Amino acid sequence: TTCAAQQLRRNYYSGVCPNVETIVRGVMARKVQQTATAIGATVRLFFHDCFVEGCDASVIVASAGNNTAEKDHPNNLSLAGDGFDAVIRAKAAVDAVPRCRNKVSCADILAMATRDAIALAGGPSYAVELGRLDGLSSSRSSVDGKLPAPFFNLDQLKRVFAANGLSQADMIALSAGHTVGLAHCGTFAGRLRGPSAPDPTMDRSYAAALQAECPANVDPRAAVSMDPVSPVTFDNQYFKNLQAGKGLLASDQVLYTDPRSRPTVNAWAQSSAAFNRAFVAAMTKLGRVGVKTGAQGNIRRNCAVLN
Ligand code: HEM
Ligand SMILES: [Ca+2]
Numbered sequence: 001t002t003c004a005a006q007q008l009r010r011n012y013y014s015g016v017c018p019n020v021e022t023i024v025r026g027v028m029a030r031k032v033q034q035t036a037t038a039i040g041a042t043v044r045l046f047f048h049d050c051f052v053e054g055c056d057a058s059v060i061v062a063s064a065g066n067n068t069a070e071k072d073h074p075n076n077l078s079l080a081g082d083g084f085d086a087v088i089r090a091k092a093a094v095d096a097v098p099r100c101r102n103k104v105s106c107a108d109i110l111a112m113a114t115r116d117a118i119a120l121a122g123g124p125s126y127a128v129e130l131g132r133l134d135g136l137s138s139s140r141s142s143v144d145g146k147l148p149a150p151f152f153n154l155d156q157l158k159r160v161f162a163a164n165g166l167s168q169a170d171m172i173a174l175s176a177g178h179t180v181g182l183a184h185c186g187t188f189a190g191r192l193r194g195p196s197a198p199d200p201t202m203d204r205s206y207a208a209a210l211q212a213e214c215p216a217n218v219d220p221r222a223a224v225s226m227d228p229v230s231p232v233t234f235d236n237q238y239f240k241n242l243q244a245g246k247g248l249l250a251s252d253q254v255l256y257t258d259p260r261s262r263p264t265v266n267a268w269a270q271s272s273a274a275f276n277r278a279f280v281a282a283m284t285k286l287g288r289v290g291v292k293t294g295a296q297g298n299i300r301r302n303c304a305v306l307n
Contacts, residue, residue, distance in 0.1 A: 008291060020104050023100075028113050029116070039117045045083035052142055067139065072140050112130070128287070148251060152251045152254075164286075168260070172264045176239065179234055180227065180233070182226065184221070185224065193211070210248075243266065
């Protein structure tokens, strides 16, 4: 088989739809201005797409008939609607240009939208590789075991990223996606109360603040910022938070607690330039996971519906 990653390239659409990146960026700018939650929602959607059947927009497909799609797997139920909406809107804007109509894949639109969301939030801007096709299937069962859980230790995190060709350094860089966005109280409640709580690796005042934001019988829809310091800015504050015991999920804090990953956390807390370089490299690698070309995929007319 050919190496799919080699098929991706910058400016892939320069012939058929030369303005595609400008069109997507415009939609994202408007979307983010309306709802800042679209930033985290889009970035997480891309991650969950790439880790299941590769970056092929399989996560966007809606359940239909007797097929239950990826998005209805328990691990995906908390994907925020604004990420899906951003892709649907960008697709509509691209398809409104006659020469672009049905020429740009949903998978590539999600990759562009993610790049734009990060840049709009103040993060590093990078040239995005394009040329992915949309997947031909999406099933709930295919998500089983593919995504990391918030209580994973370092070995478990490394394993699920290694399964996608990503190193420990890539995993640490990508975890900084948690510099933006929200998490529901239930995802970290075990660190606040219960047999082994409060988690001794969590800063005491941060634990108290979270306990107040997420009381025992909190509305299951309640969510808190993943980065308590700069929640809508894409920056290396994530790593400074870990140094201060202010990682929200156990899988965040373990990156500092475990001596194997701590030096990397310290380096990127100290240098936003070094973090930005590592993040762009890791995102580019993430975007190459399981890319489909040729007969493995197509260009979906409606991102939520298989052709
Ligand atoms: C390292 C393992 C990871 C684990 C265990 C993990 C787990 C989680 C969990 C539990 C949430 C909260 C969901 C909720 O309660 O609604 C979340 C949110 C989020 N994750 Fe991750 N994640 C990981 C890696 C990543 C990566 C690699 C990215 C992207 C590069 C990412 C981007 C996000 C974003 C942006 C949010 C906020 C979503 C929003 O605001 O709607 N995560 N993650
Ligand atoms: Ca996918």
